[in-house]
Amino acid sequence: MNNRKGILIVVSGFSGAGKGTLLKSLVSKYKNYQLSISATTRSPRDGEEDGREYFFVAKEKFEEMISKGELMEHAQYVGNYYGTPKKYVEEQMNQGKDVILEIEIQGALQIKKNYPDALLVFVMPPSILELKNRLIHRGSETMDLIESRMDRAKEEAKGIEEYDYLIVNEELDSSVEELHYVIEGAHHITSRNIEWIRKMREQLNEEVKGE
């Protein structure tokens, strides 16, 4: 379809469900997607770069961005702020990109309220046992932290019905394809093509005179 509009896509999921890897792989395989870059007040981890994984900003700067309305959504998580700068997302969508935000459920619901056209996708592990195993095998986290992530998963699971689509991330390559299908399919939703339908009706009225 000509002139298609970029879609705003929100992806959430339990810690350990593999969202990050899934999205990186999607974006490297298909060129019409762009990952949004969040701003955060948390410290960079080893190997993270400002402007690549996150925009790392001080708490005062972040609060200024909130008060100036420069964020599409923001939330606090384990004592730090996370938020999505509007400017970057809008620039990408104006270029026709489908822009993907990887955010927590609090932020996802703010987006749903403020951008009703956004597509909300929830990524799940194939089973809870598998989720726990993945967290354990990361090796970087204490059992206390793993338990707290499981608690959080239980909380987050209450909100799944707020999401439009569900991806069960069992095998990376299949999940990448599934997410691509979901987003490509969504471009064809009738309500996203009202302008095109209007044009067709005009042509029909031109062609078929009178009733």
Added chain:
Amino acid sequence: MNNRKGILIVVSGFSGAGKGTLLKSLVSKYKNYQLSISATTRSPRDGEEDGREYFFVAKEKFEEMISKGELMEHAQYVGNYYGTPKKYVEEQMNQGKDVILEIEIQGALQIKKNYPDALLVFVMPPSILELKNRLIHRGSETMDLIESRMDRAKEEAKGIEEYDYLIVNEELDSSVEELHYVIEGAHHITSRNIEWIRKMREQLNEEVKGE
């Protein structure tokens, strides 16, 4: 996702939009689809076979099927009955197939009412001029018949918003992919996976004891 349920898909579109070719091509490329076979009281055209393109039945037989509730939908078109036998569709869906009905808008709306989980797809030509050209180049139809098909298109266009998805059939191979994406994507709609979500929540409750 394990154990996925077959989806009932309804495809409509203007005469000349290329639905038939599109669906035949989809079904031959991907094995998870099954075309439904309609019953009709119209006469077979050259090369059509009973039980392949249609079940050809007498008017009395058709009316008996209606009164016995053996049809999922039925409609009259240019003086003939067309309808979808329930039995065939249900058998295919029970085998996990996504079953596609190629039917007119009257029938599509009956399906939507009786089977709210059905997916309604409307196929359009890239432009109305192109539609008219295609009808003319079929060579088999008089200009009067072409005009009446254009009139009908204008009527049908009023109902497009009743459909969930829109495919613009410009180039066959792309349209086949797009329709496949739409249907595959639809398998991931949250409300189609409630049973799976319930299972995950149970596992989470097992794993995370207490609040």
